[in-house]
């Protein structure tokens with residue numbers, strides 16, 4: 591489904607500050623796979639998401655999604671089939687527009703319908719039903735401005751916006767890191783439900799190693815712009831956080847270094 595072939599990205603080339611964001615990284619993700627990604631500071635996690643979503647172009651290598659070469663496809667056209675959710679709940683929504691308006695715009699955009707046209711009753715029903723499925727009562731707050739909702743509610747809506755129409759790929763970029771622990775847990779539970787119910791191919795960056803091992807079907811650990819450890823479902827099953835840190839230490843011959851790690 592997603593094939594990343596020997597992708598590299600160097601920043602500040604030919605300057606004393608030159609360094610590699612991605613170093614010949616290859617990764618194959620199958621349809622419906624839910625991969626959690628961890629890694630220390632500057633390991634290259636966000637750069638990986640940037641080159642996959644098109645917000646940055648790689649220097650070399652190839653990225654294929656669903657059999658199509660998207661390596662040099664511009665970000666705005668990838669946005670039709672790649673959903674990306676950021677740490678900041680305000681990113682990706684218009685705070686002065688209502689819940690309903692935000693969802694309608696996301697829906698019209700992903701179905702490539704004109705946003706100049708008034709949505710049909712059927713479209714509005716579809717959106718309302720989707721929101722009701724979250725079980726947060728947000729379907730009764732369609733006229734509330736998004737900016738007035740809590741961070742957790744906003745992330746739940748952003749998640750709905752990104753999955754109203756099933757994306758080919760969902761990128762979750764530490765999407766619960768700015769939330770309080772209870773909201774973070776609720777949003778992670780919702781994420782798990784939405785991803786599994788819809789069989790969405792998903793990559794999720796997290797600093798929480800226990801969540802990374804508990805969620806999804808595979809965990810990769812990045813270091814120095816490449817994948818250091820790649821664990822499938824069976825390999826992860828009985829692995830504790832401590833086991834993983836010991837494995838990293840053995841493979842890379844150094845301590846895992848992540849200021850934000852919530853073990």
Ligand SMILES: Nc1ncnc2c1ncn2[C@@H]1O[C@H](COP(=O)(O)OP(=O)(O)OP(=O)(O)O)[C@@H](O)[C@H]1O
Nearest residue numbers: 601609610611629630631632633634635636637638
């Ligand atoms: N736009 C940029 N310009 C220059 N260097 C960059 C840029 N983006 C990332 N880098 C560098 O590339 C390396 C990888 O950064 P990246 O943000 O991908 O790491 P990360 O794993 O997401 O780290 P963190 O968890 O700390 O956010 C780092 O050394 C970083 O400083």
